[in-house]
Amino acid sequence: MTRRRILITGASSGLGAAMAREFAARGRDLALCARRVTNLEELRAELLAAHPGLTVAVRGLDVNDHDAVPKVFDELRAELGGLDRVIVNAGLGKGARLGTGRADANLATATTNFVSAMAQAEAALRIFREQRSGHLVLVSSMSAVRGLPGPKAAYAASKAGLSALGEGLAIELRGTPIKVTTLQPGFIATDMSARAGDARLVTPLDKGVNSMVAAIERESVRANVPEWPWRVLGFVMPLLPRAVMARMG
Template sequence: MTRRRILITGASSGLGAGMARAFAARGRDLALCARRVDNLEQLRAELVTAHPGITVAVRRLDVNDHAAVPTVFAELRDELGGLDRVIVNAGLGKGVPVGTGRADANIATATTNFVAGLAQAEAALEIFRKQDSGHLVLISSMSAVRGLPGKKTAYAASKAGMTALGEGLATELRRSPIAVTTLQPGFIATEMVARAGDGALVVPLEKGVGAMVAAIERETVRACVPQWPWRALNLVFPLLPRAIIARMG
């Protein structure tokens, strides 16, 4: 099945913008939202110039404004004449060791990555249930596989919540016309990964996005991307001694 009309949140940079470019090259119509509208407008101009046959709609959206999420999703649906796929991609990578006086950073990360992710899933599935079709994609992380220490604790916990949300929805909707995919990307070269200092195993943005889009198109229930080495590490991480995990903080 070709999902022609695709909504992507957090599309102003990084993985969101990368996926927008990849899907535009496949001739898909796009609904792009993020806080930075100027970036979205520049991206729209780039995409329609490179691919004149597609439609690109943009809206400003702060996903932490939970009441605004269903309104913006509905506006974008109406502008494109429907939505076939929603990619919940907006996220935050701030974090400090828990209990060190910066609870605001950890709470912001947990709220943006999980609570706002849930709000986006609610809005997308309300649309999909009414039309009895659609594909929900949740962007989690390989950090969800194992709790991580230090500045990554809140981030890993928030992404574990996203993976659990995707698993529950995929189980609930397994016999319905609505598909659910959870992606767990490894280290892909974005600003967020650079700030986290995860230099090892980082793959170029284009390669990482290509692996993500391929898994999305297959509508895999859960995928670690790129497959190598992350599919293998998905099995290894839960078995590693805590002394080794402690070095990842």
């Protein structure tokens, strides 16, 4: 099935903007939202210049404003004439060692990456249940595979929660016209993720996004992307001794 009308949150930069470019190149109509409206408008102009036949709708949205999420999704649905796929991509990478006086950073990360992602899933699935079709994509992280120490602890926990949510929804909706995909990207060269990982494991943005989009198009239930080396590391990481994992803090 071709999902023609695609909504992407956190689309003003990084993985969200790169996915928008890739889907536009595939001829899909787009609904893009993020806090930075100027960036969205610039991206919209770029996409329409390259692909003049498309519809590209943009809206400002802070996903932590949970009351605004369903309203914005409904506006974008009306502008595109429906939504076939929603990609919950907006995320935050702040973090500090717990108990060191930066609870604000950890709570912000936990809220954006899990609670606000759930608010987006609520809004998307309400639409899909009404339509009796749709594809929900949750952008989690390879950090969800194993708890991480130090400043990465809150981030890893928030993404583990998101992956668990995706698994639960996939089980609930199996055999229905509503599909759920959880993506677990490794280190891809964006401002947020590239800083967090070993440079030897960082994948160029175009390669990483191509792998993400391919998994989305397959509608895989869960995908570690790019497949190499992250599919293998997905099996290895839970088996590593805690002494080894401590070095990842």
